[in-house]
Amino acid sequence: MKAVKDHFPERLQYAVSLFFPFLLVSLLWLTSLALQAAPKYNPPLFRLDSLLYEFSRQGGGGHEISPELQQHRHVVELIGRGVLGIGEKIDSAGLFPAVGERYAHPALLRLAEDVQRVYTREQLTLVHKEIVSAMRRLHKIRPQMPLPEVLYTHVSGFHQRIVVAEGFLSVALDFYLGKNYSLYRTYFSPWQQGRSDIEHVAVDAVLGWLISEYPEPREQALSLRDKFLYWGKIYTLMHKAFPWRSEAELFGFTLSEWQWLKENKKHLLRNAKERGEFDSTAPVVIDKYFTDLPQGAALPKEAPRLIGPWLAYKYYKKL
Structure with missing residues (x-):
C-alpha cells in the first residue's frame, strides 16, 4: 500500500513492525504486564477511535483534554508515535496537540468519521464478546500464556491492523469498513479487500495476540x-x-x-x-x-x- 503515503501522514519506523500473512502487527514495548487470565477474564473495551475523533473535531490541541482521554495517555502515545509517526522531537507536553493535528488531517478525519458511522455500540459489543470467548479458550489450552488486560480500537490511516503492547491490544477499525469501501479499491489488493468486513475483526485480533506471544523465529532463514x-x-x-x-x-x-x-x-x-x-x-x-x-x-x-x-x-x- 505504498500509495497511502501520498495522502496519509508519514509513519516513522518507530515500532518493531512484522508483516505476517494476515496482519501487520506492531509490537510496541511488549512487557510482562499482560494479565494472567482468570476464568472470569473479561477485559474492558475502550473506543480510542471515538475519543480521538471527538478531540480532533473540537480543536485538538487547542481544546481541553477529557479525563477519559487522559486516562489512556500511555496508549495515545504509543499509537501516536508507533503508528501515526509522531517523532521523539515532540515531547510529552506536545503529544496531544500533535495527535489532534494528525487526526484533523482530512484523510484521517474521513476515515474516523466512517468508522463512527459503521461501528455501532451493538456491533462492537458482539466483536468484544467473540474476542473474549476466544481468549478464554486459549487460556484453557495455554494457561501460562498472558492475555491482554485492556482492548482498544483506533484509526491508523492504513498502517497496522493490530497493535500489541504493555498488556493491551488495539484494533485499527479503518481496516474493517467493508470490502466495498471506496478507498480500499485504491489502496488494498483484492485479497485485502476480501478481509475487510466486521467478521474478520475478532479473528485478526486474536491472531495478532498469538503471534506476539509466539513470534516466528528470526534467528535464521526459515525453510x-x-x-x-x-x-x-x-x-x-x-x-x-x-x-x-x-x-x-x-x-x-x-x-x-x-x-x-x-x-x-x-x-x-x-x-x-x-x-x-x-x-x-x-x-x-x-x-x-x-x-x-x-x-x-x-x-x-x-x-x-x-x-x-x-x-x-x-x-x-x-x-
Whole structure:
C-alpha cells in the first residue's frame, strides 16, 4: 500500500513492525504486564477511535483534554508515535496537540468519521464478546500464556491492523469498513479487500495476540517446512479458539476458494515435495505461499492468494 503515503501522514519506523500473512502487527514495548487470565477474564473495551475523533473535531490541541482521554495517555502515545509517526522531537507536553493535528488531517478525519458511522455500540459489543470467548479458550489450552488486560480500537490511516503492547491490544477499525469501501479499491489488493468486513475483526485480533506471544523465529532463514510447522501450530490454536468458525471463515476464504483448496490440497502438497520446496529457504518459494502475489504469478491462476497458512494447518494436522 505504498500509495497511502501520498495522502496519509508519514509513519516513522518507530515500532518493531512484522508483516505476517494476515496482519501487520506492531509490537510496541511488549512487557510482562499482560494479565494472567482468570476464568472470569473479561477485559474492558475502550473506543480510542471515538475519543480521538471527538478531540480532533473540537480543536485538538487547542481544546481541553477529557479525563477519559487522559486516562489512556500511555496508549495515545504509543499509537501516536508507533503508528501515526509522531517523532521523539515532540515531547510529552506536545503529544496531544500533535495527535489532534494528525487526526484533523482530512484523510484521517474521513476515515474516523466512517468508522463512527459503521461501528455501532451493538456491533462492537458482539466483536468484544467473540474476542473474549476466544481468549478464554486459549487460556484453557495455554494457561501460562498472558492475555491482554485492556482492548482498544483506533484509526491508523492504513498502517497496522493490530497493535500489541504493555498488556493491551488495539484494533485499527479503518481496516474493517467493508470490502466495498471506496478507498480500499485504491489502496488494498483484492485479497485485502476480501478481509475487510466486521467478521474478520475478532479473528485478526486474536491472531495478532498469538503471534506476539509466539513470534516466528528470526534467528535464521526459515525453510518452507519451518514455515508450515510454525503456522500449523498457530492455526491449530486458532481453530481451538474459534470452534464456531468454519475453516473458510477462519482463513478468510470464500466458499468457492475453500472448495478449490480442499479439492487440490493433496496435489499442492505433492508438488511442493516433488520440487524439493520443503527444504528451500528461497524467497521465490516462500513468497508464493505466504505473500499476496498477483493471481497466477506462482501458483495456478485458480488458486486463492496466501494459501500458506491453510496449507500449513493441513500439513501440521497430518504429522
